[in-house]
Amino acid sequence: MARYRKKSAVIEAVQLRWTQWNEVCELLGDALNAENPTGAWEIPASEASDTCGEEGPNYIALHIRTTYGHIETARHGDWLIPEKAPGRFIAVEPRLFAADYEPVEV
Template sequence: MARYRKKPVEIEAVRYDGTNRNEVAAFMGRLGKVEERKLPGPGRGMHDGIVIHTLEGDMTASVGDWIIRGVQGEFYPCKPDIFAATYEAVTG
Protein backbone atom coordinates (compact mmCIF):
# COMPACT_ATOMS: atom_id res chain seq x y z
CA MET A 1 0.00 0.00 0.00
CA ALA A 2 1.33 3.45 -0.90
CA ARG A 3 1.69 6.16 1.76
CA TYR A 4 1.02 9.87 1.32
CA ARG A 5 1.87 12.99 3.27
CA LYS A 6 -0.27 16.10 3.45
CA LYS A 7 1.37 18.97 1.58
CA PRO A 8 2.38 21.93 3.72
CA VAL A 9 -0.19 24.64 3.09
CA GLU A 10 -0.52 28.05 4.70
CA ILE A 11 -4.06 29.11 5.57
CA GLU A 12 -5.67 32.16 7.15
CA ALA A 13 -7.95 31.68 10.14
CA VAL A 14 -9.76 33.55 12.88
CA ARG A 15 -10.98 32.02 16.13
CA TYR A 16 -14.62 32.62 17.06
CA ASP A 17 -14.72 33.62 20.74
CA GLY A 18 -18.44 34.28 21.11
CA THR A 19 -18.06 38.06 20.88
CA ASN A 20 -16.37 38.60 17.51
CA ARG A 21 -19.14 37.90 15.01
CA ASN A 22 -18.25 41.11 13.12
CA GLU A 23 -14.58 40.09 12.91
CA VAL A 24 -15.56 36.70 11.48
CA ALA A 25 -17.92 38.37 8.98
CA ALA A 26 -15.20 40.84 7.91
CA PHE A 27 -12.73 37.97 7.54
CA MET A 28 -15.13 36.14 5.23
CA GLY A 29 -15.99 39.27 3.25
CA ARG A 30 -18.68 39.08 0.60
CA LEU A 31 -18.24 35.32 0.16
CA GLY A 32 -20.06 34.41 3.35
CA LYS A 33 -22.64 35.69 5.77
CA VAL A 34 -22.49 35.01 9.49
CA GLU A 35 -25.52 34.65 11.75
CA GLU A 36 -25.42 34.24 15.54
CA ARG A 37 -27.67 31.49 16.82
CA LYS A 38 -28.19 29.14 19.74
CA LEU A 39 -27.00 25.70 18.70
CA PRO A 40 -27.74 22.32 20.23
CA GLY A 41 -24.93 21.35 22.55
CA PRO A 42 -23.91 18.06 24.09
CA GLY A 43 -26.74 16.62 26.13
CA ARG A 44 -29.89 18.73 26.18
CA GLY A 45 -28.44 22.22 26.44
CA MET A 46 -28.04 25.00 23.93
CA HIS A 47 -24.91 27.05 23.44
CA ASP A 48 -23.81 30.16 21.58
CA GLY A 49 -22.57 29.68 18.08
CA ILE A 50 -22.67 31.02 14.58
CA VAL A 51 -24.02 29.75 11.33
CA ILE A 52 -21.82 30.51 8.35
CA HIS A 53 -23.78 30.80 5.13
CA THR A 54 -21.49 29.84 2.24
CA LEU A 55 -21.87 28.66 -1.33
CA GLU A 56 -21.38 25.10 -0.04
CA GLY A 57 -24.28 25.44 2.40
CA ASP A 58 -24.73 26.35 6.05
CA MET A 59 -22.00 25.34 8.51
CA THR A 60 -22.07 25.86 12.27
CA ALA A 61 -19.23 26.95 14.53
CA SER A 62 -19.21 26.93 18.32
CA VAL A 63 -17.33 29.28 20.62
CA GLY A 64 -13.65 28.32 20.38
CA ASP A 65 -13.83 26.96 16.84
CA TRP A 66 -11.52 28.33 14.17
CA ILE A 67 -12.92 29.68 10.90
CA ILE A 68 -10.51 28.78 8.11
CA ARG A 69 -10.12 30.22 4.64
CA GLY A 70 -9.01 27.27 2.53
CA VAL A 71 -6.64 27.19 -0.40
CA GLN A 72 -9.46 27.75 -2.89
CA GLY A 73 -11.03 30.63 -0.92
CA GLU A 74 -13.65 28.46 0.76
CA PHE A 75 -14.54 28.87 4.44
CA TYR A 76 -15.21 26.21 7.02
CA PRO A 77 -15.12 25.78 10.81
CA CYS A 78 -12.53 23.62 12.55
CA LYS A 79 -12.60 22.33 16.14
CA PRO A 80 -9.72 23.60 18.32
CA ASP A 81 -8.13 20.18 18.90
CA ILE A 82 -8.07 19.38 15.17
CA PHE A 83 -6.72 22.87 14.42
CA ALA A 84 -3.91 22.44 16.97
CA ALA A 85 -3.00 19.01 15.60
CA THR A 86 -3.01 20.20 11.99
CA TYR A 87 -1.70 23.78 11.96
CA GLU A 88 1.10 25.79 13.52
CA ALA A 89 1.65 29.54 13.50
CA VAL A 90 3.69 30.98 10.65
CA THR A 91 6.24 33.56 11.69
CA GLY A 92 7.78 36.19 9.48
Protein backbone atom coordinates in the same frame (compact mmCIF):
# COMPACT_ATOMS: atom_id res chain seq x y z
CA MET B 1 -5.20 38.38 11.84
CA ALA B 2 -2.94 35.51 12.89
CA ARG B 3 -1.56 33.05 10.34
CA TYR B 4 -1.17 29.29 10.72
CA ARG B 5 0.69 26.62 8.74
CA LYS B 6 -0.57 23.18 7.73
CA LYS B 7 2.24 21.13 6.30
CA SER B 8 3.55 23.38 3.52
CA ALA B 9 0.51 25.63 3.16
CA VAL B 10 -0.02 28.89 5.03
CA ILE B 11 -3.67 29.77 5.70
CA GLU B 12 -5.66 32.53 7.32
CA ALA B 13 -7.96 31.49 10.15
CA VAL B 14 -9.78 33.01 13.08
CA GLN B 15 -11.29 31.35 16.13
CA LEU B 16 -15.01 31.96 16.59
CA ARG B 17 -15.38 33.70 19.94
CA TRP B 18 -16.74 36.95 21.31
CA THR B 19 -13.32 38.53 21.90
CA GLN B 20 -12.45 38.04 18.23
CA TRP B 21 -15.81 39.03 16.74
CA ASN B 22 -14.27 41.87 14.68
CA GLU B 23 -11.77 39.43 13.12
CA VAL B 24 -14.58 36.93 12.47
CA CYS B 25 -16.57 39.65 10.67
CA GLU B 26 -13.46 40.63 8.67
CA LEU B 27 -12.81 37.02 7.61
CA LEU B 28 -16.44 36.31 6.67
CA GLY B 29 -16.89 39.65 4.91
CA ASP B 30 -20.02 39.78 2.75
CA ALA B 31 -20.78 36.12 3.54
CA LEU B 32 -21.85 37.16 7.02
CA ASN B 33 -24.85 38.91 5.48
CA ALA B 34 -25.33 37.69 1.92
CA GLU B 35 -24.87 33.94 2.38
CA ASN B 36 -25.58 33.46 6.06
CA PRO B 37 -29.27 32.64 6.36
CA THR B 38 -29.68 33.16 10.10
CA GLY B 39 -26.78 35.27 11.32
CA ALA B 40 -25.19 34.57 14.67
CA TRP B 41 -26.96 33.45 17.83
CA GLU B 42 -26.08 32.67 21.42
CA ILE B 43 -25.58 29.12 22.72
CA PRO B 44 -24.92 27.70 26.22
CA ALA B 45 -21.44 26.52 27.24
CA SER B 46 -22.54 22.89 26.81
CA GLU B 47 -22.93 23.47 23.04
CA ALA B 48 -19.64 25.35 22.52
CA SER B 49 -16.64 23.54 21.02
CA ASP B 50 -14.47 25.40 23.52
CA THR B 51 -15.24 28.32 25.85
CA CYS B 52 -11.73 29.70 25.15
CA GLY B 53 -11.54 30.88 28.74
CA GLU B 54 -14.27 33.44 28.14
CA GLU B 55 -16.86 33.83 30.87
CA GLY B 56 -20.41 32.84 29.89
CA PRO B 57 -23.15 32.13 30.36
CA ASN B 58 -23.69 32.51 26.61
CA TYR B 59 -21.38 31.80 23.71
CA ILE B 60 -21.72 32.23 19.95
CA ALA B 61 -22.70 30.08 16.98
CA LEU B 62 -23.36 30.91 13.34
CA HIS B 63 -24.05 29.20 10.06
CA ILE B 64 -21.41 29.14 7.34
CA ARG B 65 -21.67 27.92 3.77
CA THR B 66 -19.18 25.15 2.92
CA THR B 67 -17.28 24.47 -0.29
CA TYR B 68 -20.16 22.38 -1.63
CA GLY B 69 -22.80 24.95 -0.69
CA HIS B 70 -24.05 23.13 2.40
CA ILE B 71 -24.87 25.06 5.55
CA GLU B 72 -22.82 24.06 8.59
CA THR B 73 -23.00 25.35 12.15
CA ALA B 74 -19.78 26.81 13.56
CA ARG B 75 -19.74 26.93 17.35
CA HIS B 76 -17.83 29.08 19.82
CA GLY B 77 -14.21 27.88 19.80
CA ASP B 78 -14.23 26.48 16.25
CA TRP B 79 -11.62 27.82 13.84
CA LEU B 80 -13.01 29.35 10.63
CA ILE B 81 -10.95 28.82 7.48
CA PRO B 82 -11.88 30.39 4.13
CA GLU B 83 -12.08 28.10 1.11
CA LYS B 84 -11.01 29.04 -2.42
CA ALA B 85 -14.60 29.73 -3.49
CA PRO B 86 -15.74 33.18 -2.31
CA GLY B 87 -18.14 33.09 0.64
CA ARG B 88 -17.29 29.45 1.47
CA PHE B 89 -15.66 28.34 4.73
CA ILE B 90 -14.91 25.32 6.87
CA ALA B 91 -15.18 25.12 10.66
CA VAL B 92 -12.54 23.07 12.45
CA GLU B 93 -12.82 21.97 16.08
CA PRO B 94 -10.04 23.36 18.30
CA ARG B 95 -8.32 20.02 19.01
CA LEU B 96 -8.19 19.12 15.29
CA PHE B 97 -6.92 22.59 14.39
CA ALA B 98 -4.17 22.31 17.02
CA ALA B 99 -3.17 18.89 15.67
CA ASP B 100 -2.88 20.11 12.06
CA TYR B 101 -1.74 23.74 12.28
CA GLU B 102 0.97 25.74 13.98
CA PRO B 103 1.35 29.53 14.22
CA VAL B 104 3.52 31.24 11.59
CA GLU B 105 5.81 34.12 12.46
CA VAL B 106 5.06 37.09 10.23
